[in-house]
Amino acid sequence: xxxxxxxxxxxxxxxxxxxxxxxxxxxxxxxxxxxxxxxxxxxxxxxxxxxxxxxxxxxxxxxxxxxxxxxxxxxxxxxxxxxxxxxxxxxxxxxxxxxxxxxxxxxxxxxxxxxxxxxxxxxxxxxxxxxxxxxxxxxxxxxxxxxxxxxxxxxxxxxxxxxxxxxxxxxxxxxxxxxxxxxxxxxxxxxxxxxxxxxxxxxxxxxxxxxxxxxxxxxxxxxxxxxxxxxxxxxxxxxxxxxxxxxxxxxxxxxxxxxxxxxxxxxxxxxxxxxxxxxxxxxxxxxxxxxxxxxxxxxxxxxxxxxxxxxxxxxxxxxxxxx
Numbered sequence: 353x354x355x356x357x358x359x360x361x362x363x364x365x366x367x368x369x370x371x372x373x374x375x376x377x378x379x380x381x382x383x384x385x386x387x388x389x390x391x392x393x394x395x396x397x398x399x400x401x402x403x404x405x406x407x408x409x410x411x412x413x414x415x416x417x418x419x420x421x422x423x424x425x426x427x428x429x430x431x432x433x434x435x436x437x438x439x440x441x442x443x444x445x446x447x448x449x450x451x452x453x454x455x456x457x458x459x460x461x462x463x464x465x466x467x468x469x470x471x472x473x474x475x476x477x478x479x480x481x482x483x484x485x486x487x488x489x490x491x492x493x494x495x496x497x498x499x500x501x502x503x504x505x506x507x508x509x510x511x512x513x514x515x516x517x518x519x520x521x522x523x524x525x526x527x528x529x530x531x532x533x534x535x536x537x538x539x540x541x542x543x544x545x546x547x548x549x550x551x552x553x554x555x556x557x558x559x560x561x562x563x564x565x566x567x568x569x570x571x572x573x574x575x576x577x578x579x580x581x582x583x584x585x586x587x588x589x590x591x592x593x594x595x596x597x598x599x600x601x602x603x604x605x606x607x608x609x610x611x612x613x614x615x616x617x618x619x620x621x622x623x624x625x626x627x628x629x630x631x632x633x634x635x636x637x638x639x640x641x642x643x644x645x646x647x648x649x650x651x652x653x654x655x656x657x658x659x660x661x662x663x664x665x666x667x668x669x670x671x672x673x674x675x
Contacts, residue, residue: 360432360611366526370544375545377545377546377548380547388578389433391402392427392446393567394454395476397475397554398458399456399458399472400457401471402455402476403427403454403455404446404477405431405441406443406480407431407442407444409439410440410524413441415442415509416442416443416484416486417443417449417486418482419444419488420473420487420489420494420497421446421448421449421453421490422490424452424586425452425493426448426454426575426580427446427453428453428574428576429490429577430654433542433652433654433658434654436658438665441666446562447476449496450469451463451585451589452466452579452583452589454490457584459562460506464594464595464596466603467503469667470496470497470499470504470622471504472622473664474500474503474507477501478507484506484508484509485507487501487508488511488512488514488515489511489512490515490664491514491516491517491651492592493518494513494514495668497513497518497566498513498607500507501612502603502609506517506552507670508612509613510613510615510668510672511612511615511667511670512615513530513631513634514628515618515622515631515654517624517630518633519629520606521597521625521629525593525596525597528590530542531590533593533594533595539583542583542590546581546583546587547581549581550586551581554572554581561651562652562655563625564648565650565655575600591609601662604637607638610638611639613655613668614645615641615664615668616634616641616643616658617641617660617664618631618646619646619651619652619653620646620648622651623652631645631675646660
């Protein structure tokens with residue numbers, strides 16, 4: 353049996369370790385937030401504020417384009433990939449999903465609900481005069497785009513699904529997503545471990561997501577990818593991923609109701625989401641949807657083939673210009 357002194361000593365050592373981890377985590381988080389401040393403005397929505405960038409580079413934009421990013425990312429990812437292609441013709445509105453980037457996570461039970469996130473995004477977009485937009489959603493953000501088309505069809509002029517996560521799939525998600533999505537324990541893990549582990553795992557994770565392509569030069573810095581390892585953002589993204597299977601199981605029953613012109617752009621080497629389940633599922637379920645399969649491309653086709661995304665947007669705008 354352990355003596356009382358030994359138990360006290362072990363408890364004190366654990367407290368010291370926790371305090372050290374918390375301090376290191378706080379320092380890393382502060383440094384990341386200072387290095388990558390907000391790029392845009394904040395708009396009030398139900399339960400908090402959403403951060404967005406409203407970019408108009410041409411005199412007469414042909415349409416409004418709404419960008420919705422994926423898991424463990426922020427609006428900067430799609431801006432880095434698509435702004436040069438889209439801005440000569442279109443107004444670009446990029447929004448940080450709730451809890452990611454610089455957007456608030458209202459803290460309600462349904463924060464990971466795709467329909468709830470879609471409502472919040474539309475609420476913010478309408479405040480800056482966006483009444484109807486072509487929506488480009490990447491990965492988990494494509495599921496939010498699908499929810500938006502189901503929930504607010506009058507808002508959606510067309511959709512470009514990029515490497516979408518859209519349907520239930522066999523198996524689950526990585527253990528740490530489930531752990532971090534667990535109340536109390538998840539918050540402790542996110543606060544004590546995520547920033548420290550993220551400092552070592554971020555670069556390999558980015559390389560894995562882009563495989564078989566290499567990430568663009570200085571992608572981690574230009575896309576502010578470091579934000580993903582801060583505790584509250586990591587927790588929010590983990591909740592989204594952990595709830596995604598159940599969310600898309602419900603949402604996918606409604607895809608046949610989508611009438612907006614839809615393009616699905618995916619790489620046949622995507623190792624993050626299976627095109628055979630998600631992209632082909634969308635092409636099957638959405639009436640008139642067009643599937644574009646890119647040979648040799650992984651999970652980031654908007655970076656690898658931005659011209660394909662632009663072509664899809666151009667075609668949607670041409671199809672709907674009289675509508």
